[in-house]
Amino acid sequence: MLTIGLIREGKVPADNRVALTPAQCRWLHKNSPEIKIIVQHSASRCFSDNDYTRAGIEVKEDLRECDILLGIKEVPVDMLIPNKTYLFFSHTKKMQPHNQKMFAAILQKEITLIDYECLEHEDGQRIIGFGFFAGIVGAHNGMMAYGNRMQLYQLQRVYENKDYRQLIHTYFGLKIPAIKIAVTGSGRVAHGVVEVMNLMGITEVEPDEYLERKFAYPVYVQLKGADLYTHNQTKTYKREDFHLHPGNYRSRFLPYSHCTDILINGVYWSDDVPRLFELSDINETFTIQTIADISDDERGSVPINIGDQSMKDPVYGIDRITKHKTAPYLSNSIDVMAVSNLPNELPRDASRYFGEQLIKYILEDLIKGGSSIIERATIVKNGTITKPYEYLTEYGKSSS
CATH class of the missing domain: 3.40.50.720 (NAD(P)-binding Rossmann-like Domain)
Incomplete structure (x- = not known):
C-alpha cells in the first residue's frame, strides 16, 4: 500500500490550489486500491476539509505515515518532514536565492525532491503544470x-x-x-x-x-x-x-x-x-x-x-x-x-486540470516505484543532489 498525502500550503501569500481534487481522490480510491490518500487540514484550500471528507478521504494533521507528499508551491522549512518524498514546484533549478534556505533544509533532512517543473517527455516537453x-x-x-x-x-x-x-x-x-x-x-x-x-x-x-x-x-x-x-x-x-x-x-x-x-x-x-x-x-x-x-x-x-x-x-x-x-x-x-x-x-479549475495530468501521466509511475521520467525530475534523492543537478551543490551548502 502506497500512502499519499496532500499537504497544506504554507507559503505566504497563501496559495489555495491543490494537486488532487476531492472527486479525483475518490476516483483513485475506487480504481487504484493499492494507494491510500490522506489530506492535511487546511483552512485556505479551494476545496474544504468537508469536501474531502464527503468524498470519503481521511483528513488529519499528521502526515508522517505518508510515503509521498504532494504540494503546489515551495514548502516552508519548518513544515518539511525528514526522510520523505515530496513533489512540488520548488523553484530551485535556477538557483533562486529566496529558496536557498529551503533547498539546504531538504538536503539536511534527507528528503527526496521531485520537481513538477522537471517532469518532461524525452524531447524536453513539460508534462504537467498550471x-x-x-x-x-x-x-x-x-x-x-x-x-x-x-x-x-x-x-x-x-x-x-x-x-x-x-x-x-x-x-x-x-x-x-x-x-x-x-x-x-x-x-x-x-x-x-x-x-x-x-x-x-x-x-x-x-x-x-x-x-x-x-x-x-x-x-x-x-x-x-x-x-x-x-x-x-x-x-x-x-x-x-x-x-x-x-x-x-x-x-x-x-x-x-x-x-x-x-x-x-x-x-x-x-x-x-x-x-x-x-x-x-x-x-x-x-x-x-x-x-x-x-x-x-x-x-x-x-x-x-x-x-x-x-x-x-x-x-x-x-x-x-x-x-x-x-x-x-x-x-x-x-x-x-x-x-x-x-x-x-481560478483555483478549482486549475487544480482539476493539474490533477488530471498528474493521474494520467505521473501517478502510475509513482505507484510502480519510479520511471525514467521520475528519475530525470528528481533533484534530490534521500538528501543527495542527483547527477544532472550537481551544479546546485554550492547553492545547497548555505542555509542563510
Whole structure:
C-alpha cells in the first residue's frame, strides 16, 4: 500500500490550489486500491476539509505515515518532514536565492525532491503544470490593465468569478478597440493566452501582416521560436540547438515593439536566453503600453519586470525615462502585470486540470516505484543532489 498525502500550503501569500481534487481522490480510491490518500487540514484550500471528507478521504494533521507528499508551491522549512518524498514546484533549478534556505533544509533532512517543473517527455516537453490557466488569467489581466489605462472598456477581476465558465460569460458584448497584441511563446501558457484572444473576438494575423499593416479591428500575433530568436552567425533557428546553446542567439522581437500596444509574454527564460528587448530599447519608437509578463522572471525576458505584485494588486508602472517603479496607468509609464501565482485566481479549475495530468501521466509511475521520467525530475534523492543537478551543490551548502 502506497500512502499519499496532500499537504497544506504554507507559503505566504497563501496559495489555495491543490494537486488532487476531492472527486479525483475518490476516483483513485475506487480504481487504484493499492494507494491510500490522506489530506492535511487546511483552512485556505479551494476545496474544504468537508469536501474531502464527503468524498470519503481521511483528513488529519499528521502526515508522517505518508510515503509521498504532494504540494503546489515551495514548502516552508519548518513544515518539511525528514526522510520523505515530496513533489512540488520548488523553484530551485535556477538557483533562486529566496529558496536557498529551503533547498539546504531538504538536503539536511534527507528528503527526496521531485520537481513538477522537471517532469518532461524525452524531447524536453513539460508534462504537467498550471501553464494553461496562467495563460488564461495573465491574458485577462493584461487586457484588463490596458482597458483601465486607456479607459476604453472595463473587465472584472478573474477571482470575482466562480469559475472559468462564468468568466467566459463576462466577455459577451466586450468591444476591444483596434489594437495590436503580441503573444510570445508556444507552450501551455501561450495556449491559454490564445484561448482568451479568441474568446474576446481578437483576430490572429501573420507576423509580416502584423508588422506592415494597420487594421480597423483588434489583432494579435503569436510569436514562436523562429519568430523571436536567430543564431548570431547562421541567421537561422533550430529549436534543439537553441535550447542547448541559447547564448548563441539574439532576439528578433524589437521590430514588434514599434507597433505593439500590449505584450503578453509566455516564453521560458534563463540567464543565458536573450531578453526580448533591453532597457535601452525603450525610446520614442517603443509603442508598448501594457506588458503582461506571465513568465514572470524578475529582470528576465522582460527587463522592466522588477518583481512580483500580489493577486489583489497585480499591476505597477515603470517610468519610461528613469525605469523606476511608479503607480500604474500614468502617461509616462509602461504598465507591467507580474504575479507568480496567476492560476490561483481560478483555483478549482486549475487544480482539476493539474490533477488530471498528474493521474494520467505521473501517478502510475509513482505507484510502480519510479520511471525514467521520475528519475530525470528528481533533484534530490534521500538528501543527495542527483547527477544532472550537481551544479546546485554550492547553492545547497548555505542555509542563510
